[in-house]
Amino acid sequence: MVLDTTTLRIAFALMALLLGLLFYFFVYRTTHAPYSGWWCVALALFLTGALAFLLDGTPLQRWANPMGHVLLVSGAVSVWSSARTLRRSPPEPLMFVAAPAATLVACALDSPATNTWAGGPVFLASMALMFGLATREMWPAGPAYTRVRIPMTASVGLVSVFYTGRLIAFLTDGPGGPTFELFFGSAITTMFTMVLLVVVSFSMAGLISEQQTRALHMVATRDDLTGLLNRKAFLDLAAAVLKDPAATQGTGALILADLDHFKSVNDTHGHAAGDLALQAFAGACRDTVRSADLVGRYGGEEFVLLIPGASAGRAESIAGEVSRRLAQVPTVDGLEMPTVSYGVALYDAGTSDVEDFIAAADRALYVAKSRGRNRTVHSDRIV
Known part of the structure; x- marks a missing residue:
């Protein structure tokens, strides 16, 4: 044809x-x-x-x-x-x-x-x-x-x-x-x-x-301001990680972070400056962690990081690197980036409840703040 x-x-x-x-x-x-x-x-x-x-x-x-x-x-x-x-x-x-x-x-x-x-x-x-x-x-x-x-x-x-x-x-x-x-x-x-x-x-x-x-x-x-995981998404993904120990050898660390004296940043420089500090901290986290790690905004000025496979020393090193990057963010009009307090909790193959895990990191965070802020405290070392 x-x-x-x-x-x-x-x-x-x-x-x-x-x-x-x-x-x-x-x-x-x-x-x-x-x-x-x-x-x-x-x-x-x-x-x-x-x-x-x-x-x-x-x-x-x-x-x-x-x-x-x-x-x-x-x-x-x-x-x-x-x-x-x-x-x-x-x-x-x-x-x-x-x-x-x-x-x-x-x-x-x-x-x-x-x-x-x-x-x-x-x-x-x-x-x-x-x-x-x-x-x-x-x-x-x-x-x-x-x-x-x-x-x-x-x-x-x-x-x-x-x-x-x-x-x-x-x-x-x-x-x-x-x-x-x-x-x-x-x-x-x-x-x-x-x-x-x-x-x-x-x-x-x-x-x-x-x-x-x-x-x-x-x-x-995603959180609208920082682009990090929102609270619900973080909790859902963290629960999935804890249920799949084969992916990370069943061990890791959770870091709960809180920006020190954040209210004074808003009161002194305005809410726009506070938003800038939150975004800067989120950026410092993204620049520090791996693609397999989870980072979320837990609420207000609180953030949470799940680092599969990390030891206590590795978690403390990550917290220190995030703070170092945050301190290097350029600012204007006298604004200084706030310091950060961290609470760290470790998990193993027997850990299954995300909320209990976060509660342990929160208790460590409370101790870090009570000891003068701008420091990292591990839940297993609280005395």
């Missing part, structure tokens, strides 16, 4: 139009996610590019054909820009101009009025490069690289590989050669790209839903 290129291009344009409208009204307008916005731009450019090629073979081919190539390259650049925003990297304005401009010049110098493949090598190389760069941006995504992103990344990568193959076949076989027509002709390319764009679009919609769910979870488990 011979594929009708014109019909496929019309179908591709209609598909791009439908996907673009769906993304704009049901995704971008509700989330304002940058990558969904760039994807809407890419679909609009692919739509207009496909329509421009419908004028091939008419007197308008002179300008419509180069414009189609430029629009498709611009769409590929938009895909790359969308991929960059997934990693919170800004788009590259220079590349957005450079690749389409190079394509336009190459097409204009290659008899576009009679040659439907005017500037073909530059066009194909630009498409392969842009989709390749987009794949590179999507690939090293770390913990955020979930199963939702796998088909999206694979599809964009396949487009890059396909255009690379088109470029090689174009240079070795020519646009009219049997190999090029059989595997990389316009009809095959339109159908192939159509299928992969649908896969990418649905994958991106799934990614947006996943990220919204993650954002809602973050709001529910």
